[in-house]
Amino acid sequence: MSTDTIAPVKTKEKKEGLFSKKNRKALTDPLDDNNPITVQVLGICSALAVTIQVKPAIIMALGLTMVSAFASLIIALIRDSIPGRIRMIVQLIIVALLVTLVDQVLKAFMYDVSKQLSVFVGLIITNCIVMGRLEAFAMAQKPWPSFLDGVGNGLGYGIILITVAVVREFFGAGSLLGYQLVPQWAYDHGYVNNGLMALPPAALFIIGMYIWWQRSRKPKLVNVS
Amino acid sequence: MEALLNLFVKSIFVENVVFAFFLGMCSFLAISKKVKTATGLGIAVVFVLVMTAPINYLILTFMLKEGALAWIHPSLASVDLTFLAFILFISTIAGAVQMVEMVVEKFSPSLYNALGIFLPLITVNCAILGTSLFMQEREYGLIETGVFSVGCGIGFFLAIVLLAAIRERLKYSKIPDGLQGLGMAMVVTGLMALAFLSFSGIQL
Numbered sequence: 001m002s003t004d005t006i007a008p009v010k011t012k013e014k015k016e017g018l019f020s021k022k023n024r025k026a027l028t029d030p031l032d033d034n035n036p037i038t039v040q041v042l043g044i045c046s047a048l049a050v051t052i053q054v055k056p057a058i059i060m061a062l063g064l065t066m067v068s069a070f071a072s073l074i075i076a077l078i079r080d081s082i083p084g085r086i087r088m089i090v091q092l093i094i095v096a097l098l099v100t101l102v103d104q105v106l107k108a109f110m111y112d113v114s115k116q117l118s119v120f121v122g123l124i125i126t127n128c129i130v131m132g133r134l135e136a137f138a139m140a141q142k143p144w145p146s147f148l149d150g151v152g153n154g155l156g157y158g159i160i161l162i163t164v165a166v167v168r169e170f171f172g173a174g175s176l177l178g179y180q181l182v183p184q185w186a187y188d189h190g191y192v193n194n195g196l197m198a199l200p201p202a203a204l205f206i207i208g209m210y211i212w213w214q215r216s217r218k219p220k221l222v223n224v225s
Numbered sequence: 226m227e228a229l230l231n232l233f234v235k236s237i238f239v240e241n242v243v244f245a246f247f248l249g250m251c252s253f254l255a256i257s258k259k260v261k262t263a264t265g266l267g268i269a270v271v272f273v274l275v276m277t278a279p280i281n282y283l284i285l286t287f288m289l290k291e292g293a294l295a296w297i298h299p300s301l302a303s304v305d306l307t308f309l310a311f312i313l314f315i316s317t318i319a320g321a322v323q324m325v326e327m328v329v330e331k332f333s334p335s336l337y338n339a340l341g342i343f344l345p346l347i348t349v350n351c352a353i354l355g356t357s358l359f360m361q362e363r364e365y366g367l368i369e370t371g372v373f374s375v376g377c378g379i380g381f382f383l384a385i386v387l388l389a390a391i392r393e394r395l396k397y398s399k400i401p402d403g404l405q406g407l408g409m410a411m412v413v414t415g416l417m418a419l420a421f422l423s424f425s426g427i428q429l
Contacts, residue, residue, distance in 0.1 A: 041254050041255040043251065044254060045248055046351075048247040049247060085327075088319045088322060089316060092315050093315075096315050126354045131345070132349075135345055200418065201418040201422075202415075204418065205412060208415065211403070211404070211407055211408035211411065212403045213403070215403035
């Protein structure tokens, strides 16, 4: 019975263009309506750990987008030949392989950047967004939509990460991307950096507020979780 | 003995994996709506942690460290495979989680359905890989690793059950629509983390 229901869908998909409505949805949905952090509740650990400054947040978002996109692509390509019982090990080894690859390439060609990044690159393996999307999307979809879904989720993650990092760096250190924005005379007149912003709980409060703002714009998201 | 007790208490309260290092946040926030499911997830995490950390310790000591392969052949003494730590650690963890998944599916289908995607996601629960990496970084021995992993597991268990209890109570309070659910859970976690900050500095 299941084959009957699947077959017509497959023939339909063959006619779809590269950026059909459905594929565009796979790419843009995670940016807001189905955001990995605020709606799917995935990848929060690193969102708290790397958002004290903007620069690591941007690099982390780029790295995650790469790994998530290609892991989804590879898993979608070989999904039919993965035995269900050991799928997690297969998925993780592919993710770990991609992360190791990114790490080794950085070490070979951009040693200075790699020195700065090493911790963050390793963190991508345990980032639940990659694994969550593999389980929920790539295991059941064709390669191209899976790839777009991976890119979309990476970017959706990046949006939150950079928003939180901008708030934390500006109020916590008075700077953005390392450039001092709050002038010295403000400090001379008694302006003090907000110490709370340098502590991890600040990220929780900011993401909480972001979710509040997002859900008051879109009441249909309220019941999601 | 005293040092072990110190390590145990420290890993539960002072260096709580959730509130001090913010590891394992995703499942912590998503599965904490009811005390019952939270307890189930907590126990599963404790189980996986206690299983994997000592195994990873053995892998590290007898396979990866420089000179660890000398027991096969003396000429292998100079081989240093620590760069493989990530892949091997995560494989151990994935294997253990797959086992737990089969057991839960068999013996408690309701818990299996309640945990949903978050059961396989225990694999990428950073608390578990994090514990193994802390073990490597701080160069614990086998017994210390065991005590440390039990402590981290109980710390996670405690944190998730506490949050679930608070969230069950929150149902009866008036919260603005948009802040309900996840948003409030974030804010509550932040406040709990601030409270746990007060444990820092305690020495036994």
